Amino acid sequence: MPTLCADRTMAAAAAPAVSVAYHPARCLQFGRHRRFYVSKQKPIPRLATNYWKFRRATVVSSSSSFMVEQEKENDGSMGAEVLHRFIELNLGNWNGSFYQFDGTGSLLQTVTTRLAASSYGEDELMSLIQTLYIKQPASGYEPDLEWAEYKIKESNMFTVDKYQQIGFFPKEKAFALRYQTAGMLETTLRAGVLGEDDIGEESPKGLKIPSKIPSIVCENCLYSQKSDMRARAFHIMDPHGVLEMLLIFLEKREDGTPISSAPGKLLDDSADRITPFLGEWQGHSLTKRTGVYGATITEADTQVILEMNDGRLIQNITSTSDDGTSSVQWTGSISGNLISFDRGFQMIMLPGGMYMACPEDLSKNVSSSQSFHLEFCWMESSDTRQRLVRTFDTDGLAVSSTYFYETKV
Template sequence: MRIHWVSTIFIVLFKSTSEVGPVLSMWQFDGNGKLLHKVNTRLSAGSYGEDELISLIQTLYIKQPVSSTSISGDEEETEWAEYKIKESNMFTVDKYQQIGFFPNERAFALRYQTAGMLETVLRQGVLGEDDTGEESPKNLKLPSSRPSIVCENCLYSINKDMRARAFHIMDPKGILEMLLIFLEERGSVVDAPPSLEDNSNRIVPFLGRWKGSSVTKRSGVYGATMAEHDTVASLEIDENGLLIQDISSTVKGSDVTANVQWTGTMHDNLIKFDKGFQLTLLPGGMYMGCPTDIAKSVAELKSFHLEFCWLESPDKRQRLVRTFDAEGLAVSSTYIFETKI
């Protein structure tokens, strides 16, 4: 069995000058939502085995930039770097990366120990042959060698055969370092590559009231249980220019309801709430949320969560929330689908 994801990412070890097919792009943003870099890639994935023995094989190709030493006018073939990702046994992934998987929604969340692979992709996709191996290359922001959290949240498109994978990377002190978005479309031919088109006012699509339902799956170390809730969320701007977010969650089939209200301020594309949580607004109807200071939550023995939201159409959105305990272990993953009311 083999599938192809025409993607947007970074990576590479082995160079190839052969054409590997149509490409999409990956976007790197800073914590304020500023676009830093865009890299073209292609991902090929396959699997073998059955049940707990099933393993995933992936090969990532990254389009390299033209070298600064190339002579103007030279007609060189597009150069790609090829990286064979280490085979992953699905049982091992579940045990060590604490995967939160929602098969019906084709959504998942993973955690990583390092960001080494992402650094390699950034170096090859942005610097290519001009990479001199510097620890801090000019005009390229790399993830810390020992990040406190590297988390991937993946949401599948409601309208197309494509997905968005969002990476939170927190520095060793627990502060947001960068955000990565990979858009991937299945197949070998793409009529019009998806794009993260910028919006002059990224907050507008998220304002209003949203109603939906959620599924929460607790990780194995926390009992491997599942719970379903009805949700109502709202985000409004009051007369003083403050953002008011109100979220209520009711256990399905009961009248047990939890309600959380936050007040926040917005500067450019960054929203900071009074409860120590922030949202970075991204183009393409997306936002990513995280604590302003994970270290503070850990010091206070509090759990914390990371969030990815994708609003593909004006009235429908998906959210994926990954909750961690004070020791950095994944407590649960929650998938939410909501409609604007």
């Protein structure tokens, strides 16, 4: 969201990051009974997109590399502890729904899902194992094959730190991850919408599938402050750096009980998705470097005022930290549920008190050597909201994440 542009310290405080990619998940079909597996091939370098290349592991500078190594030496157990807390936060049986939206906020598909998460190993060798179950539409061919199963690639110390470039806030129960492909999301759509009728067509009729080589796939996850629920939001930017689609898993955990049917519709819609966000919001932000050793970069007090003026949205942002106070104003035009700001940034209003934001065209950021941000906001009640913002450099590397908790005054 444009709110981060008020904080100039974020993009400059980037830790050394790694960009490595693996093959997309493969969908294997054995007769009528499909099972989905993640490719186990070795990591390969990312192929160039139209506007930038995801590079191999690169040290930003010798001084910053030394700083990170010193961090690890001084806090040797920190990585394992953070990993343990991340895995613990994800454990359990999660029942819910998967929602697909286009770039203007229009709902395209809804799929019922279940997620079973467990772990094995200890300390630095601990791993998170997840299996996604996707409710298939009724089929006359296989009436008993109700759920498709997808084995998600396990998460461990290496994958979350290097591949997914985790941004984790244990106390706030929020995290951000990066993915190389949209294989898991594509499988959810194919199995949940087409079911046994899916013959693997590139562009199935009536179904929008993510690009095979997206430029960015980013997950921002926020946990409810009131119940054991969470919202996992995915930005998918196409190979040209333009928003392709938005995806949300809205899930409720049922610990200690067998996986049951998902609850009813959780994502309530409203004809007016903008008005609930208008007014003055005050809160606090916390910015961390990417990775399991990511240290806090900046903390700040924030004030955001949103108001309408002649049919346009005016947003005034003030951020106060130890480095001083900065302010910025944004003006946006409104078209349905899409707000386009005058600095090439857009906010897509979604049902359930949510919005997601991103640049209109990442190539413009890349060509001008500017970092960029992807944001997810969840207003769970009329007077409180959480926001999670992921900051990327011009090579598409996630360098930091910022968590906001704000209340309406």
